[in-house]
Amino acid sequence: MIRVGIVGATGYAGEELIRLLLGHEKALITKLVSRTFVGQFMEDVYPSYFGYDLPRFEKASKVELASECDVVFFASPSGTAWPWIRDLISINPRIKIIDIGSDLRLKDPLLYKEWYGYEHGAPELLLKSVYGLTELNFEKITNAGLVANPGCYPTAVILAFAPLLHFGLIGVDSIIVNALTGISGAGRALSQGYHFPECNENMKAYGLLRHRHVPEIEQELNIIGKAIGRDEPVCLSFTPHVVPLNRGILITGYGDFRWDKAKVSDLNIKPDTLGLTQLYKDFYHGKKFIRIRPADQVPQTKAVAGSNYCDISIRADERTGRILVMSAIDNLVKGAAGQAVQNMNLMFGEPEDTGLNLAPLWL
Ligand SMILES: NC(=O)c1ccc[n+]([C@@H]2O[C@H](COP(=O)([O-])OP(=O)(O)OC[C@H]3O[C@@H](n4cnc5c(N)ncnc54)[C@H](OP(=O)(O)O)[C@@H]3O)[C@@H](O)[C@H]2O)c1
Structure with a gap:
């Protein structure tokens, strides 16, 4: 099983990711990180999860995340993920990371100041990350440890x-x-x-x-x-x-x-x-x-x-x-969590559609 951690798990992108991963035969959610709902369960935040067996939200330490997960997804606001990502990689260089936010997407660090209003403090991550638009970068994602999930x-x-x-x-x-x-x-x-x-x-x-x-x-x-x-x-x-x-x-x-x-x-x-x-x-x-x-x-x-x-x-x-x-x-799916799962599948050598064979909801 692929052990999964999610930072920003209580937001809309995080919730969608949890929904998809619950239907993924190879994924096991082991860490759900939240600042606001520490000690609570997903069903306390989203009633649709009543009865699902998920870990409690915790203020996980970086060491725990890096050692108890094979992949960590970031579904947190722009500018919040890069310090975590930098530290997780330095604790466990083999950990795989997918940022659903924007902290790995732009190759030129100066663009973060210009367009997002903050200084990117780890520009070396931008050089290492692969832009995770799965259909266009299939091979690169297959070999990647660090994926920038594209914006919606x-x-x-x-x-x-x-x-x-x-x-x-x-x-x-x-x-x-x-x-x-x-x-x-x-x-x-x-x-x-x-x-x-x-x-x-x-x-x-x-x-x-x-x-x-x-x-x-x-x-x-x-x-x-x-x-x-x-x-x-x-x-x-x-x-x-x-x-x-x-x-x-x-x-x-x-x-x-x-x-x-x-x-x-x-x-x-x-x-x-x-x-x-x-x-x-x-x-x-x-x-x-x-x-x-x-x-x-x-x-x-x-x-x-x-x-x-x-x-x-x-x-x-x-x-x-x-x-x-x-x-x-x-x-929330192809524009965020679904594409993130598609990328995870490639990074772990799974068929790209594992956990994603969902017919659209017309009504
Ligand atoms: N919504 C979309 O359609 C969509 C599509 C593509 C990409 N994205 C990107 O995905 C990310 C999440 O978007 P969202 O729509 O899910 O936002 P959201 O609903 O506001 O959720 C963000 C979550 O991040 C956590 N958070 C807030 N500040 C944090 C911090 N400083 N450090 C760690 N966690 C923090 C919060 O959870 P706690 O308070 O529980 O910690 C919050 O639930 C953003 O970067 C967004 O740009 C969103």
Whole structure:
């Protein structure tokens, strides 16, 4: 059995992780770390866990965590995980770590000051960590000890745009993304804007021009572009909105369609919606959790809720010369805990779908 510890276990991402791991035949939860609920059980915090055999929440010491777990997940706020991760590795260099937060995601430590407002105190971790977007970094994750689980929006955006970057079919300075998220994306801590009367029957944009996920998306799309010899950096316009749903992310993205006859003939596709849909199917062939929707369908949050799927659909807009690409995920599953379990599976040599064969919840 894989012995699992979770720091930040009482938050929404931590709760989802516990739900998934309870259905994982190889995982055994041994340590649940909380600052607020020490001595209590999961069912005291979330009544849905009534009767489940889980350890009490504890203020575990780093030595205990490092010696009694094979893998530790961090589901704690940005800036809180890196000191723990640094110390756990120094106590037990063989321990595996998956950070569902953002402390391992950006390769340039200066970006933490600029976008998150704190100094990253362990930049050496950033060089060692692998970006855990499972479908794109499968081999690297298999050999990794330290995984940066991607952000929820970055998961939806990068998976939607990766084939276009990979085949050089989009103007990298023309990418615009609008995104919608359910309220659970903001976490469980109380805040006025997320009170029921404030957010129900309401939709609003937030994080204008400077959302923290922008450098992460640009970083990863640039890596894909560079791999085909393009040095021109991605310049993303990204506007997230919060909508009255519990869970779910839907993105609609646009960019200039860059194709020339030679490239399209090399790829053996027609430069239209059907051709691009086929290209996406080929790119994600064998990737179980990516579903490319046919040209008469759209991704929707209900069709992925509670599951680890990312649904994607693409259109060539012949009138404007732009591409429209859409994707939907469950922010707590493919956007957080599900992808983290997918990464754990690869890190421990398990089939990537162990514990993740969940059909979506339509109702
Ligand atoms: N919500 C999402 O959709 C989503 C998606 C992808 C990634 N993430 C990331 O996952 C992480 C958790 O998000 P969340 O939505 O689950 O947040 P959350 O509901 O607010 O939960 C965070 C948990 O972390 C613990 N915590 C708070 N401060 C801490 C500290 N200084 N040290 C250790 N633990 C601390 C708290 O538990 P105790 O008070 O019991 O210790 C809290 O329950 C964040 O980094 C977030 O960016 C969230």
